[in-house]
Amino acid sequence: MKKLALSDEILLTIEKPARYVGNEINMVKKDLDKIEIRFCMCFPDVYEIGMSHLGIQILYDMFNRREDTYCERVYSPWVDLDKILREKNIPLFALESQDPIKDFDFLGVTLQYEMCYTNILQILDLSHIPVLARNRTENDPIVIGGGPCVYNPEPIADFFDFFYIGEGETVYDQVLDAYKENKNKGGSRRDYLEMLARIEGLYVPSFYEVEYKEDNTIKAFYKNNGQAKDKIRKQVEMNLSDTFYPKKPLLPYIKAIQDRVVLEIQRGCIRGCRFCQAGMIYRPVRERDLAFLKDYACQMLKATGHEEISLSSLSSSDYSALQELVYYLIEKFSSKGVNISLPSLRIDAFALDVMSKVQDVRKSSLTFAPEAGSQRLRDVINKGLTQESILTGARDAFNSGWNRVKLYFMLGLPTEMEEDIEGIAVLSDKIAREYYAIPKIKRNGKVSIVTSTSYFVPKPFTPFQWARMDTPEEYIEKQRFLRGKINDQLNRKSIKYNWHEAEVSILEGVFARGDRRLGKVIYDAYKAGCLFDSWSEYFKYEAWMKAFKDNGIDIAFYTSRERDEEEILPWDFIDAGVTKEFLWREYNKGIQGKVTPNCKMACADCGAKVFNCGICYVKKGQEVTS
Amino acid sequence: MKIRIKFTKSGPLKFVGHLDVMRYFQKAFRRAELDVEYSQGFSPHQLMSFAAPLGVGLTSDGEYLDVSMNTCDAPEIMIPRINAVMSEYIRVVGFKVLPDNSKNAMSIVAGADYLVSVKDGYDFMDKSVFEQKFTDFYNQENIIITKKTKKSENDVNIKSMIYHISFDREKFQENMGTPLTARIKDSVADTYANETKVYIRLAAGSVNNLKPELVMEAFCRYAGAEFEKFAYQVHRLEIYADLGDGINRKLIPLEHADSFAKVY
Incomplete structure (x- = not known):
């Protein structure tokens, strides 16, 4: 047996030690002597969440099909182990070989949501890899970012050597081949990054610079290296029926979220x-x-x-x-x-x-995501779901024995008015009425309707990328208004109202459309103890606010400001296929309520x-x- | 039909807890495409039960589970078939079809053998001193420990729950009249350079259950040494049913205790 990186004493002291010992069913084992490239794939959240992610399983399988490469994994150590690793100065390790990550050639981090950004810094820090890319030496791994958040990588540009933009199935072979080529000819880290800059889909942030106007918007985004491209085209796997997909996915011992x-x-x-x-x-x-x-x-x-x-x-x-x-x-x-x-x-x-046929009707619930409470606002967001189709679906389901419904809405959508919000309460009530319209003998007890609202966060590469996000005060006021309206409904006792907290969404809003100046804020927040921000029990809103204040950054500049058509957006250098013209056209059609x-x-x-x-x-x- | 499966657990999987081992076997049986019997209803589950949960951190040569199957082949076919889809650290070593009227393993557990090894770096006394003191400890007339529950503390005499001790595996088995199997060399137990260790047979099951950790704690108090909870690697060797007459104990390994009818 390969010795574990952690001693029995540590493993028997922490929660769920099986998170850190690897050896899962279908784990790939390789002879390190026959390997040229060591790649560590990271999901910057706790094991049970990271193990549930399909993308990592696809890439793990894909990399390990190469004979010269051994792809291993690491997830965020939970807070109990985090503390021990720091106290005892134990470097973070990969699950397969249990070897320190700092000895690897690559560390690839998947960026699935903005609230994992401090966890990336934890991974780097605990691995004893310099957190800032510019401080890394020839001996440090190349740190790669991929996943949906790279459609605006600017807030975390300081921490990565390069970003892979788009789907992983396409150019990773070129990335690894170039690495070997560069190593064989004795090239430097910078030589390698220049080789990468010539490959489609790869963005090397250090080869670009940003200048800002007095009003804090971007004045210019330009290259400082002749090898860099003007635009980075996202990668697309053209044939999904003839590509990498794991036939033997990893199977954890402890129960993953996606079991x-x-x-x-x-x-x-x-x-x-x-x-x-x-x-x-x-x-x-x-x-x-x-x-x-x-x-x-x-x-x-x-x-x-x-x-x-x-x-x-x-x-x-x-x-x-x-x-x-x-x-x-x-x-x-x-x-x-x-x-x-x-x-x-x-x-x-x-x-x-x-x-x-596949579920227990008594235990399962129906889910609808109308997203907005009125037909007008559903047209604005181009959500092609009508009240009639919801009510028909609910009626049919109720007649077949269901009695539980979940409804998902957003508050803070562009052009939203009081009637739209009230519409959420009215629609919830109408569904309950449908239930009580069927004969009592066919009903299965009481109906339960759970209505949830989230806080709309405008995202890059959507028609609403120019839109203003509500301030927390506005959002909370809308929540209160909706709660009142739900309490006015006939079937109010059948409707349970859940809402998202404002604080996390605000940060998400900042990072979604942020720029490079946020790197310092993230680093400062991390140093102040922010970690596992998507876990409410560890979310430290005050520490975040202090980090913004210390760096002289106004949150409202990123969130509650409508952009105009001419503004250079931080992610404009990415060519995601959908054009800015199309998105602008859609934005305007949306405002006019045209589908x-x-x-x-x-x-x-x-x-x-x-x-x-x-x-x-x-x-x-x-x-x-x- | 009822099947009793014996398995080992070792290496890094000692950190996988009992509930996860149950889930592990359910999935392993599906991978091996065993014809397992499922419960009725909307969320069917495999009809499976374990003899005695093994704590996190412990390894074992002798764990048992009972499972109901509709059909199966001979053990020589079934064991390799299951092991082909198993982790190298959880292995099936026994597969036995039980008579239909057999009681399930959990209900007949009466004793268990353990090997307790002192981990390297924790060797607080010489091997020979340890063996002498442990023998003296065991030869006391009464061994009193304090069992703490949420509500109260109780003094318990555990002497009668320690059935036997030895410092040598062969002697241990000989003295107990247990057949000496080839399994000694196949043991998955970790070994330590200091070689300080003790074999103990303890009461187990629902009537009387004594954890080896409690024995070591009592020993340390007797020997005037501080009890370090990480100092010992506990390894379960075997689990037994009592086929005795109610007066004289007759402990038989669960894999041989198939038709359990008490003879008086």
């Missing part, structure tokens, strides 16, 4: 909701072949022994062969006790049939056609219901 096989049936979304970043940055929509999915479903269930398979996509109902796939899985696996879960499924006759048809109905000329694949090359005008 099931995750099968990504398609990438992207045809819907074009104007607030949704994923719907824009993953364009164009690409489906995986039915045969590919059937094959992988069988192999992954066999290799893991999971009792559940989840079909993952932004909008499952839009996958063209969904019925065939789902009925195939039910037929093949439900007798073997395998549950099938379908998040993001539109409630219709098919959905109810599937749900009644845009989805990609299957008509092409909106968003720009994603440049990627030469997916829905852009499928005949339009198919019948698609919303």
Whole structure:
């Protein structure tokens, strides 16, 4: 047995020691003597969350298919171990070999949400790697950032050697080949970064500089290195049915958040909701072949022994062969006790049939995400879900025995008025009325409606990237207003209202559309003890506010300010396919309440056609219901 | 039909707790495509139960679980088939079909053998001194410990719950009349350079249960040494059922205690 990095004394003192000992089923083992490149993949949150992430599993499998590369993993040490590692000066290690990360060639960090930024600094700090990229030496690993947050990497640009923008399946081979080439010819770290700057999709932040105007907006963004590109084009895997996907996903011993096989049936979304970043940055929509999915479903269930398979996509109902796939899985696996879960499924006759077959009706709930309370505002955000379709879906479900409904809304959307907010209360009540309209004998006790509101955060590469975010005061006032309106409803006792706290969303808003000046704030907040910011029990709002104040940074500049069309946005150097013209057009149509048809109905000329694949090359005008 | 499976647990997986080991086996059986019997209802689960939970930090050569299966092949086929999908640190070493009227393993546990080793760096006394003092400790007429519960403290005499001690595995098994198996060399127990260790047989199960850690704590108090809780690696060797007549104990390893009918 390979010696563990942590002693028995430490492991028996901390919570869930199995987080740190590796050796999971399907873990890849390699002979270090035959390896040229050591890559450590990091999800900067606790093990149970990181192990649930599909992207890491795809990349882990992909890297380890290379004979010259050993890809290992690391997750954020929980606060109990964090303290011990600091006290005893133990360097953070990778799970597979238990070797210190500072001895690796690469540290690749996936950036899934803004609130993990301090955790990145923890990983670097505990690994004894200089936190600032400019302080790293020839002996330090190359630190890479990837994932959705790299569509605006500027707030964390100081901490990374380069960012990989887009889908990981495409140019990593070039990244690793260039590394070997550079090493063989005795090239320096800088030589290597220059080689990378020439590869499509890679952004080396140190090769660019930013100048600001007096009003704090960007005056100029320019290159300081001749090898750097003007624009970085996001990477897209053109054929999702002939690419990397893990047949033997890692299986943790302790229960992960996602304790099931995750099968990504398609990438992207045809819907074009104007607030949704994923719907824009993953364009164009690409489906995986039915045969590919059937094959992988069988192999992954066999290799893991999971009792559940989840079909993952932004909008499952839009996958063209969904019925065939789902009925195939039910037929093949439900007798073997395998549950099938379908998040993001539109409630219709098919959905109810599937749900009644795979779930316990008494225990499961229906989920609707109208996002806005009135038809007018749903048109503004281009959410093609009507009140009628919600009520019809609910009625059918109630008739089939369901009695629980979850509703998701946002507060603070552009053009929002009191009527729109009140509409949330009214719609919740109408659903309850539907329930009590069915004969008492067919009802299953009382109806339970859980209405949740989140705080709208404008994101880069969405039509609302120019929009103003509400101030916390405005948001809290709206919450209070809505609570009052819910209490005015006939069925108020059936409606439970949940809302998000304002503080975390405000920070998310700052970092989502922030610039390089925020790097210092993040570093200062980290030094002041901020860590695991997405965990409410560890979130230190005052420490964050102090870090902003100490650096002379006004939060409202980033959040509650509407941008104009000419402003240089920090992420303008990224070419995500969707053009700025398209987004601006959509912003204005949105303000006017005009809807845009989805990609299957008509092409909106968003720009994603440049990627030469997916829905852009499928005949339009198919019948698609919303 | 009821199947009793014997397995070992070692290495880094000593840090995986009992509930996670249960989940591990459920998934392992699915990977091995065993024809396991499921409970009825909307969330069916495998009909499986474990003899005695093993604490986090302990290793074992002799863990048991019972599982209901609809069909199965001979042990020579089943054991390799399960091990093919298992971690190298949890291995199946026994597979036995039980008579239908057998009681489940958990209900018949009566004793367990442990190897307690002093970890290197914690060797607080010489091997020979340890053995002498431990023998003296064991030969006391009464061994009183204080058991703390949430509400109260109770003095308990554990002497009768310590069935046997030895410092040599072969002698230990000989004295106990347990068949000497080849398993000594196959043991997954970690070894330590200081070689200070003791084999002990203790009462286990629902009636009387004594943890080896409590014995070591009592020994340290007797020997005037400070009890360091990280100083010992506890390794379970075997779990037994009592097939005696109620007066004289007759401990039989669970894998051989299949049809459990008391003979008076």
